[in-house]
Amino acid sequence: xxxxxxxxxxxxxxxxxxxxxxxxxxxxxxxxxxxxxxxxxxxxxxxxxxxxxxxxxxxxxxxxxxxxxxxxxxxxxxxxxxxxxxxxxxxxxxxxxxxxxxxxxxxxxxxxxxxxxxxxxxxxxxxxxxxxxxxxxxxxxxxxxxxxxxxxxxxxxxxxxxxxxxxxxxxxxxxxxxxxxxxxxxxxxxxxxxxxxxxxxxxxxxxxxxxxxxxxxxxxxxxxxxxxxxxxxxxxxxxxxxxxxxxxxxxxxxxxxxxxxxxxxxxxxxxxxxxxxxxxxxxxxxxxxxxxx
Amino acid sequence: xxxxxxxxxxxxxxxxxxxxxxxxxxxxxxxxxxxxxxxxxxxxxxxxxxxxxxxxxxxxxxxxxxxxxxxxxxxxxxxxxxxxxxxxxxxxxxxxxxxxxxxxxxxxxxxxxxxxxxxxxxxxxxxxxxxxxxxxxxxxxxxxxxxxxxxxxxxxxxxxxxxxxxxxxxxxxxxxxxxxxxxxxxxxxxxxxxxxxxxxxxxxxxxxxxxxxxxxxxxxxxxxxxxxxxxxxxxxxxxxxxxxxxxxxxxxxxxxxxxxxxxxxxxxxxxxxxxxxxxxxxxxxxxxxxxxxxxxxxxxxxxxxxxxxxxxxxxxxxxxxxxxxxxxxxxxxxxxxxxxxxxxxxxxxxxxxxxxxxxxxxxxxxxxxxxxxxxxxxxxxxxxxxxxxxxxxxxxxxxxxxxxxxxxxxxxxxxxxxxxxxxxxxxxxxxxxxxxx
Numbered sequence: 001x002x003x004x005x006x007x008x009x010x011x012x013x014x015x016x017x018x019x020x021x022x023x024x025x026x027x028x029x030x031x032x033x034x035x036x037x038x039x040x041x042x043x044x045x046x047x048x049x050x051x052x053x054x055x056x057x058x059x060x061x062x063x064x065x066x067x068x069x070x071x072x073x074x075x076x077x078x079x080x081x082x083x084x085x086x087x088x089x090x091x092x093x094x095x096x097x098x099x100x101x102x103x104x105x106x107x108x109x110x111x112x113x114x115x116x117x118x119x120x121x122x123x124x125x126x127x128x129x130x131x132x133x134x135x136x137x138x139x140x141x142x143x144x145x146x147x148x149x150x151x152x153x154x155x156x157x158x159x160x161x162x163x164x165x166x167x168x169x170x171x172x173x174x175x176x177x178x179x180x181x182x183x184x185x186x187x188x189x190x191x192x193x194x195x196x197x198x199x200x201x202x203x204x205x206x207x208x209x210x211x212x213x214x215x216x217x218x219x220x221x222x223x224x225x226x227x228x229x230x231x232x233x234x235x236x237x238x239x240x241x242x243x244x245x246x247x248x249x250x251x252x253x254x255x256x257x258x259x260x261x262x263x264x265x266x267x268x269x270x271x272x273x274x275x276x277x278x279x280x281x282x283x284x285x286x287x288x289x290x291x292x293x
Numbered sequence: 294x295x296x297x298x299x300x301x302x303x304x305x306x307x308x309x310x311x312x313x314x315x316x317x318x319x320x321x322x323x324x325x326x327x328x329x330x331x332x333x334x335x336x337x338x339x340x341x342x343x344x345x346x347x348x349x350x351x352x353x354x355x356x357x358x359x360x361x362x363x364x365x366x367x368x369x370x371x372x373x374x375x376x377x378x379x380x381x382x383x384x385x386x387x388x389x390x391x392x393x394x395x396x397x398x399x400x401x402x403x404x405x406x407x408x409x410x411x412x413x414x415x416x417x418x419x420x421x422x423x424x425x426x427x428x429x430x431x432x433x434x435x436x437x438x439x440x441x442x443x444x445x446x447x448x449x450x451x452x453x454x455x456x457x458x459x460x461x462x463x464x465x466x467x468x469x470x471x472x473x474x475x476x477x478x479x480x481x482x483x484x485x486x487x488x489x490x491x492x493x494x495x496x497x498x499x500x501x502x503x504x505x506x507x508x509x510x511x512x513x514x515x516x517x518x519x520x521x522x523x524x525x526x527x528x529x530x531x532x533x534x535x536x537x538x539x540x541x542x543x544x545x546x547x548x549x550x551x552x553x554x555x556x557x558x559x560x561x562x563x564x565x566x567x568x569x570x571x572x573x574x575x576x577x578x579x580x581x582x583x584x585x586x587x588x589x590x591x592x593x594x595x596x597x598x599x600x601x602x603x604x605x606x607x608x609x610x611x612x613x614x615x616x617x618x619x620x621x622x623x624x625x626x627x628x629x630x631x632x633x634x635x636x637x638x639x640x641x642x643x644x645x646x647x648x649x650x651x652x653x654x655x656x657x658x659x660x661x662x663x664x665x666x667x668x669x670x671x672x673x674x675x676x677x678x679x680x681x682x683x684x685x686x687x688x689x690x691x692x693x694x695x696x697x698x699x700x701x702x703x704x705x706x707x708x709x710x711x712x713x714x715x716x717x718x719x720x721x722x723x724x725x726x727x728x729x730x
Contacts, residue, residue, distance in 0.1 A: 042728045046394040151702040241698045259688040
């Protein structure tokens, strides 16, 4: 039996959800509606004239080989960023959780990178991997590896993934750490008495117990990789070389704000909206089933 | 999401506008300079404001070229745009397409009754910004042209006479071989590859970069930079890249850091690189004309400019346009223009400013600083060398960058890369044509 809390009448509940409705309408529904509307036109940049093209912008996009390739790039990038930011964060959280002394210090230090703006993080990593003066690329050169992310697409991808994941590890760490603290000690102790070793306890008891957090972070990190990483990409590679790091959202930005092609940019926003919507539905439908609340 | 970003940008722009509080007529001037160049612009503005009491020009930096153009466009949509907006040469077609958003400079000058002789301006500089009748639509502000920078010490170290003839690419080739053999890690590098190695290459050899007079004669233009000459040049550069004789540092002027640090022997870069190189280089350097290929009938013709011009935006008061006219005339006046040319390495926009600089002995004291001027002005520009006017040009340059990178990385040969750049670029031209109809 599900337990429901009900209000008498409709005025109070309506009033209570009104702020959220207004915020959503102003900041989400209205812009999304505008994007859908604009995607049907080719406007000039100054907003002086606009030509209705129906689905022309979408046809143009889907006949473009590079736009289609951008889907693959986005998928690779998002999976890598999600893995690279969640696995180390979980590992660090587990380690920090075991600490008896100095946990506070570790925690503070691990959270620090989150305070750094993506664009600045991008510049930091770019500086370390600069093909000529970067300290890391210099050491790689000593080892006989010629680092050049300016021309090598795989290296460029690696660099933007690392730069995007780095600050994100802190964020994930916070959530994992809090989740681990909430795991009842009695359950773990009982397992320990039964003879389960640390990693066995981790995989059979802790992991299922923190699965709601794991799922939450999975959704949030995929959204992060999709939308919030463009600062890093802009500063490090500008989408290059040969569009090997041009993810969908970066293309929205570069076509709209650099190229002034607002029609195509709006159409891309709409496509992105649909993709992320489908992705979230898929996540809730297939993955959430394995989550135990 | 996009709309949200535009809204945020407009809000930011509005907040940054200085408060209006004086009886003087104010003229807002948005530019894209930072550092030393911004200081020089501020000094010019302060000097103009002090020279008269009626108008007050307020200069504001809006970031890099693309960001400044975006800020101007967003502000126009919000009705908060400045009177004067700096737009890089690549944005010229965009501005020309926006008929109701701009006011042609020749009109502003005529309406204000200002003294304005278009013949005083250097043809190859103003030509980039004139309409088909030769009337100036925008005011050339900072224009430069590519030249070859030479690290003399690096040549000497490789056992090469530092005065070696580097006038043609045919002669540059063997010098690169010698540098490589002598152990140089960077015999040649470049800045702005599309601008120098395709746009200027085409103009310099009198071959079209795009049909319809490089886009000057209409928006139904098609790219044409995959002809044998350009393919041969990019192929040669690609082979040099493969052999480690051409070092590719990046799409903008990243290579400048390597050259100024003394790593690279030869560097193709804008003449405006002068200020930075002079300040930082701890080696003997000199400037040479951009090399050309031997055996091409019209080469070397003239190179074309890069840089930015000032656009007057529509929708302001007549009194404010008078202030704009006064300020532009001040910028074009011989002493101001000559000083600007000497301080920055940008080309003088008037013949008189060039002559004054020569008369003052600046070129004798700083050998090579007149190379850019000579290279631009020694021949009469043809339809292929007047300039390039393409819609979505910023994005087309990005496409060219991508395809050239494929050549430098050895993934594609020059013909395939340029063919692909042309067909991808043409799609963008068709979109621009559709938008400006």
